Amino acid sequence: MEYAVETFSLTKIFSDWWGRDRVRAVDELNLKVRYNEVFGLLGPNGSGKTTALKMLLGLLYPTKGRAVVLGGNGADPKINARIGFLPEESYLYRYLNARETLDFYGRLFRLPAKVRKMRIEALLDMVGLKAVANRPVGTFSKGMARRIGLAQALINDPDLLILDEPTTGLDPIGTRQIKDLVLELAKRGKTVLLCSHLLADVEDVCDRIAILYGGKIRTAGKVEELLQQTHKTQITTDAISDAAVERIKQIIQEEQAQCDISSPMDKLETFFIKTVSSAEHEALPTSGAVSTTHISSFLAPDVSAKDILDKLVSAPVSPEKAPTPSTTEKVAPVETSETKPDEELLSELSEPTKPAQTRPSVKNEEIKTKPVESQEQPSSRAQAEGAPKNILDQLTKDENTAREQTAESEAGDSGDA
Amino acid sequence: MHSIWAVATNTIKQALRMKIAVVFIILLIVLLPVMGLTTTGDGTLKGRLQTFVSYGLSLTSFLLCLLTIIVSIYSLTSDIDQRQIYTVLTKPIRRYQLLLGKLLGVILLDVALVIGFSAIIYAITIYTPKFSSASEAQRAQADNELFTARIDLTPVEIDITQEVLDTYKKLQASGQLEEMFRGMSRKEIIAQLTNQRKLQRQAAAVGRDLLWEFHNVRPTDPNGSIFIKFKYDVSGISASTVPVYGRWLIGDWQYIRYGIASETGIYDRILPHSIRTFHEIEVSAAVVPKDGHLAVGFLNVPVNKTVVIFSEEPKVLYKADTFTANFIRAALLILLRLIFLSCLGILAAAFLSFPVAVLLSLVIFFTASFSNFFIESFDFLGEDLSNIYRYTIKPVILLMPQFDKFNPTKFLVSGQILSWFLLAKVGIWLVCIKAGLLLLLGLLIFSFREIAKIII
Numbered sequence: 006m007e008y009a010v011e012t013f014s015l016t017k018i019f020s021d022w023w024g025r026d027r028v029r030a031v032d033e034l035n036l037k038v039r040y041n042e043v044f045g046l047l048g049p050n051g052s053g054k055t056t057a058l059k060m061l062l063g064l065l066y067p068t069k070g071r072a073v074v075l076g077g078n079g080a081d082p083k084i085n086a087r088i089g090f091l092p093e094e095s096y097l098y099r100y101l102n103a104r105e106t107l108d109f110y111g112r113l114f115r116l117p118a119k120v121r122k123m124r125i126e127a128l129l130d131m132v133g134l135k136a137v138a139n140r141p142v143g144t145f146s147k148g149m150a151r152r153i154g155l156a157q158a159l160i161n162d163p164d165l166l167i168l169d170e171p172t173t174g175l176d177p178i179g180t181r182q183i184k185d186l187v188l189e190l191a192k193r194g195k196t197v198l199l200c201s202h203l204l205a206d207v208e209d210v211c212d213r214i215a216i217l218y219g220g221k222i223r224t225a226g227k228v229e230e231l232l233q234q235t236h237k238t239q240i241t242t243d244a245i246s247d248a249a250v251e252r253i254k255q256i257i258q259e260e261q262a263q264c265d266i267s268s269p270m271d272k273l274e275t276f277f278i279k280t281v282s283s284a285e286h287e288a289l290p291t292s293g294a295v296s297t298t299h300i301s302s303f304l305a306p307d308v309s310a311k312d313i314l315d316k317l318v319s320a321p322v323s324p325e326k327a328p329t330p331s332t333t334e335k336v337a338p339v340e341t342s343e344t345k346p347d348e349e350l351l352s353e354l355s356e357p358t359k360p361a362q363t364r365p366s367v368k369n370e371e372i373k374t375k376p377v378e379s380q381e382q383p384s385s386r387a388q389a390e391g392a393p394k395n396i397l398d399q400l401t402k403d404e405n406t407a408r409e410q411t412a413e414s415e416a417g418d419s420g421d422a
Numbered sequence: 423m424h425s426i427w428a429v430a431t432n433t434i435k436q437a438l439r440m441k442i443a444v445v446f447i448i449l450l451i452v453l454l455p456v457m458g459l460t461t462t463g464d465g466t467l468k469g470r471l472q473t474f475v476s477y478g479l480s481l482t483s484f485l486l487c488l489l490t491i492i493v494s495i496y497s498l499t500s501d502i503d504q505r506q507i508y509t510v511l512t513k514p515i516r517r518y519q520l521l522l523g524k525l526l527g528v529i530l531l532d533v534a535l536v537i538g539f540s541a542i543i544y545a546i547t548i549y550t551p552k553f554s555s556a557s558e559a560q561r562a563q564a565d566n567e568l569f570t571a572r573i574d575l576t577p578v579e580i581d582i583t584q585e586v587l588d589t590y591k592k593l594q595a596s597g598q599l600e601e602m603f604r605g606m607s608r609k610e611i612i613a614q615l616t617n618q619r620k621l622q623r624q625a626a627a628v629g630r631d632l633l634w635e636f637h638n639v640r641p642t643d644p645n646g647s648i649f650i651k652f653k654y655d656v657s658g659i660s661a662s663t664v665p666v667y668g669r670w671l672i673g674d675w676q677y678i679r680y681g682i683a684s685e686t687g688i689y690d691r692i693l694p695h696s697i698r699t700f701h702e703i704e705v706s707a708a709v710v711p712k713d714g715h716l717a718v719g720f721l722n723v724p725v726n727k728t729v730v731i732f733s734e735e736p737k738v739l740y741k742a743d744t745f746t747a748n749f750i751r752a753a754l755l756i757l758l759r760l761i762f763l764s765c766l767g768i769l770a771a772a773f774l775s776f777p778v779a780v781l782l783s784l785v786i787f788f789t790a791s792f793s794n795f796f797i798e799s800f801d802f803l804g805e806d807l808s809n810i811y812r813y814t815i816k817p818v819i820l821l822m823p824q825f826d827k828f829n830p831t832k833f834l835v836s837g838q839i840l841s842w843f844l845l846a847k848v849g850i851w852l853v854c855i856k857a858g859l860l861l862l863l864g865l866l867i868f869s870f871r872e873i874a875k876i877i878i
Contacts, residue, residue, distance in 0.1 A: 062512045064874040082514035090512040096505040098432065100439035112428035113513035141439075157509060 009165050009196040010038035010061060014070035017056050017220075030056040032220035033070070038198055038213075043191045045207035045228075046200040048217035054200045055093055057217075058169055061198075062090060075165055086114060089163030093170050095154025099143030103134050103153050106142055110157040121160075128156040132182075147174035155183065166190060166197045172206050177277045184210045208232070241269060425515040429523025434531050436500075437493045443531065446489045450539055454478055458546035467556035468564040471547055472835045475568075478543045479831045483756045486535055490760045491783045494528045494767030499776040507873055518865045525768050525861070532760040540753035544746075566649070567702065571748035571839040572739040574651070577634035577718070580623070586615045624732040625657075626722040634736060635675060636716040641707040641740040648710060650703040650718055652736035654695070657729040665694035666726055671719035673709045678717040686711045692723060698733075707740065742839045751840045752830035758845075758852050762823055763787065765857035769864035773871060786822060793824040823852050 015034040021027045031053040038044040046054050059065040061072045063080025077084040097106055104125060111121035129135045132152035137145075142153055151174045158166060168187075172180040187197050187210045201207050207214060208228060215225035224231065240253075250266055257264045437443040457478055463469030498521070501507040510520060551561060590612060593599040603611045626632045641648055656666055671678055673688035689705045710716055716738060722730045766786060770779035789796060796819055800811050828848050833840040 059508075059874045064508060064511065065872050080511075082516055085512055086514040088512065090509065092505065092508040094505075096508055098436065098506055100436060101432070105435075109428055109432050110509070110513060113425050113510065113515050115424045115514070154509075161513075 007039065008037050008073070009040045009042075010036060010044075010072070010074050010198060012036045012057070012061070012070060012072040015057065015060060015067050015072055016069035017053070017060060017065060018068045029220050031060065031067075034217075034220065034222065036215065036222070038196060040196050041191065041194050042212045043187055043197045043199060043210050045211035045214040046198065046217060047202060047204070047207055047214055049202060052217040053220035054202075054217055055169055056220075058090075058167055058198075058200055061167065062088070086161060087164040089158035089161060089166045091154050091158040091166075091168045091171055094173075095150040097142045097145075097150055097153060097157075100141055102141050103129060103138045103145075106153055107156055107160055111160050114161045116161070124160055124162075128159060132156045148176055148179055151175050152179060155186075164195055166195060167200075168197065169200045170203075171199065171201070172203055176281075177274050178281055180206065181274060181278060244268070425513075426519050426523040426526060429510075429515070429520055430527035430530060433493075433497045433524050433527025436497055437527070437531055440496075442493055442496060443489060443535075446485050447535070450482060450485060451542075453481065454539065454542050455546065457481075458550065466563065467551060467554055467560040468568050470554075471550060471564060471568055474550070475543065475547055476831045476835045478546070479540075479752065479756070479834065482536075482539045482543065483759065483830070486532065486539070486756065486760055487763055487787060489535070490528060490532055490763045491767050491780060491787065493531065494524065494764040495771040495776060495779045495783065497524045497528065498768065498771035499774075499779060502873065503776070511873060517869045521768055521772070521861075521865055521868055525764055528764040528767070529761055532757060532764065536753050536757050536760065540749065540756075544749055566647070566704065566837075568835075568837050569745040570741045570837045571743035571745060572649070572837050573742040573839050574836075575636050575639060575738045577636055577735050582616065582619050582623070586612060586619055589615055589619070621731065624735065626720060626730050628722055628724055628727060628729070631719055631721040632732070633679065633720075634718045635679075636718065636738050637714065639710050639714045639716040639738055639740070641710060642742055644707050644710075646707045646741060647704045648707050649739040650705065650736050651700060651739055652703075653698065653700045653733045655697050655731050655733055656726070657731060660697065660728070662696055662698050664697075666697055666728075666730060667692055667694050667723045668726075668730065669721040669723055670703060671717070671721070672703075672705050673717060674711040675715040675717040676711070678719055684711060702739070739838075745837070748834060748837075748840055751842065751845050752834050754845060755828060755830040755840065755848060758849055759823070759825055762852050762857040762860075765861040765864070769860045769867075772864040772868040787825075789819070790823045790825045792826060793819060793822060794826050821856065823856055 012034050015031055015036070016029070017031040018026050019028040019030055034053070034057055036046075036057070046057070048054050056065060060067050061074050061079045062085075063078065072079060075084050075087055079085070079088070098109070101109060107125040107128060108121060111125060116124065126135075129138050132155060134149060134152055134156075137149070142150060145153065151171075155168075155171065158168070166187075168183075171183050171187075175183065184206060187199065191197060191210075191212075197210075199207065199211060211228050213225070213227050214231070216223045254264060254266070458474055461470055461473040461477065463471070463473035501510065507520075511517065551564060556564075590599070593602065599611070603614065606614070624632065639648065650670070650672065654666065654668075669690070669692045671688060671690050674684035674686050676682040677684040677688060687706075687709055689709050693703065695701045718736055718738065720730075720732075720736075763783065766783050767779070770782050774782065797816075800815060800819070828844070830840065832838070
């Protein structure tokens with residue numbers, strides 16, 4: 006079977022009470038999602054994204070056409086067992102607490118009690134809700150509910166993950182985490198079908214996208230191919246002297262091309278994450294979600310639990326999807342038994358908390374030039390706190406100290422950047 | 423089964439944590455003991471206990487019925503309205519499993535509540551006499567008439583159809599028919615004549631006797647007692663305090679009817695009883711012959727100087743089981759009712775929204791609670807209409823359960839046995855057939871309906 010999800014002229018027409026056609030929500034949709042790819046379904050509000058997903062899962066019946074999911078019918082329990090689904094909002098039972106919620110869904114998958122318990126703890130840890138695991142989810146904020154929603158979609162270690170607007174209501178760290186998670190899962194050979202209108206999310210993680218309008222696919226293809234500006238070249242370097250800049254300008258003029266030189270701005274996302282993570286390292290009290298430490302190892306059986314901050318810093322800054330840096334440590338051979346990763350995880354959880362990696366290997370991602378390792382040493386304070394060295398250090402070395410202070414004094418005020 | 427169980431426990435948690443069940447539970451926990459302390463009934467110990475059992479059990483049954491309807495409907499409609507069902511049905515669970523899980527949850531909740539509340543009622547009923555200052559006679563009365571489970575036998579029915587038809591023909595021939603029953607249909611005249619004839623058979627003029635025949639009188643304890651329960655009135659106006667005398671003959675049918683010598687003794691006594699209330703005569707079970715063919719005779723003694731009319735035929739009662747066993751069966755009868763209602767709720771919720779489904783279920787519940795009234799009121803339709811009725815509404819009403827026909831409190835209050843046989847019959851009809859059909863229909867509808875609402 007070549008495709009994880011394939012639809013044939015999938016059409017959904019909503020009719021009114023008299024049976025007259027009213028809305029063509031999805032119109033002759035031919036969607037093809039390959040195995041082991043991250044596919045983004047984009048479109049403005051009301052373009053039929055959610056309707057299409059619901060037809061894939063058998064929550065709506067197509068007026069015409071059919072959908073094949075993992076080689077079968079999306080409403081078949083056998084297929085469902087391999088799917089993780091996060092609907093457009095996290096529809097949760099308000100009266101259950103976070104742990105009970107995951108337990109309920111785990112039981113629907115007939116997971117043995119031991120496996121269930123281990124996965125629940127790992128997922129709670131991953132989505133950063135361990136501290137509030139005994140609070141009814143009805144009292145959760147939207148973003149916290151979203152995290153639980155994501156955790157329930159992952160409890161069966163799905164082959165196909167269908168995410169409908171996964172990042173709505175999430176703070177930037179949560180958003181970043183979901184993106185990292187998606188990339189990580191893709192690396193593990195899972196297929197992800199993502200549906201969103203937040204273009205930044207899709208751009209960062211998707212291999213291929215389709216843009217829906219009026220229930221029809223307008224454009225589809227690889228993100229790189231669709232977005233690459235083949236008539237332009239971008240060069241990123243460490244800060245260099247003005248003289249060097251002049252020399253480069255000269256060369257470019259000789260090529261008879263235009264150029265625009267400036268210090269690259271950090272992404273607000275990166276900056277925000279840095280601010281919050283330093284607050285977390287100081288263990289400031291919060292009643293909300295805590296940024297997590299690792300992707301649950303049952304989802305990623307052949308890597309050890311890693312420090313998420315490590316991943317955050319090393320994640321691609323450029324719009325183009327870059328391979329995850331080689332910080333992955335191979336600690337165990339790929340396990341064949343299903344419960345093994347969980348057991349491994351349990352022992353990991355029972356160990357005293359691992360200190361955060363103090364010296365993550367920071368990589369400066371770029372497109373055309375080779376990465377240049379920073380010469381700058383992290384400040385002694387950051388080292389003592391175990392805070393990761395941040396990308397800003399390399400880019401704006403003179404302002405380093407000042408900016409860090411600002412970030413701490415105005416923690417949470419993301420407008421600062 | 424695993425996923426059905428998961429849904430069931432979730433449903434119970436929902437009912438308890440969303441405080442739907444809690445309201446009902448608190449209400450009952452407060453009301454039942456209060457009722458136990460405050461009820462007085464007719465002043466006797468038996469009357470007090472009867473009132474408590476009757477009201478307590480009726481209230482419990484009624485509130486649990488409402489609770490069952492609401493919980494079973496809410497559990498499913500809230501999942502659909504609040505869309506948790508999107509995340510549930512995309513898990514490896516079939517739709518029928520979801521419904522069965524909800525049903526199981528509601529039934530388990532009902533089982534727990536029925537056990538809990540009937541235990542409270544039972545305990546209060548049993549312990550009230552111990553703290554009561556009632557006289558020995560009152561205690562004996564309560565023991566004989568309430569703390570028991572008695573079989574009651576009605577007399578062998580005598581076929582009077584032919585007699586009535588003969589009278590009808592006679593009247594028709596003499597032309598009196600039109601005069602006596604102006605503007606009535608033949609059916610109505612026959613009904614009226616039948617009633618008249620029945621009353622005639624239950625009236626004894628001065629010096630005349632009445633005789634009732636009972637088959638299969640088989641008391642379990644030959645040293646115990648049998649009871650003759652009756653109520654009579656007199657013709658003409660009379661104060662209810664003035665006692666009316668009657669000579670009662672109770673014993674072997676062969677002897678009393680035909681004078682054939684009998685091994686068993688005969689009960690023969692003249693007793694005064696007030697009119698218009700039920701009385702029970704306690705007779706030693708030794709008078710019952712081996713073949714169980716018993717005669718009960720009543721002679722209107724001349725001292726009365728008036729016609730004595732029995733409001734209904736006397737009954738023979740004797741103990742067949744304990745109060746406790748009867749009480750358990752009564753609680754099971756309530757449970758059967760609740761199971762039916764939960765199936766009904768699930769069916770309604772499978773295709774209706776919460777308020778509509780509750781309304782529909784309540785209409786059916788009340789119709790079932792007063793089914794006798796509905797059936798009788800339709801029976802008196804005109805000839806033309808009654809034909810339409812017979813083929814349209816009547817089958818529907820017959821399909822509905824008849825809660826009033828098998829009212830558990832009726833059995834307990836009169837100390838009448840609620841046999842396992844009757845319970846099984848109700849179980850098969852109400853739960854296996856009627857509720858089963860409803861559930862099946864609900865499963866079918868739910869399996870094929872589109873779950874997601876229109877969100878484009």
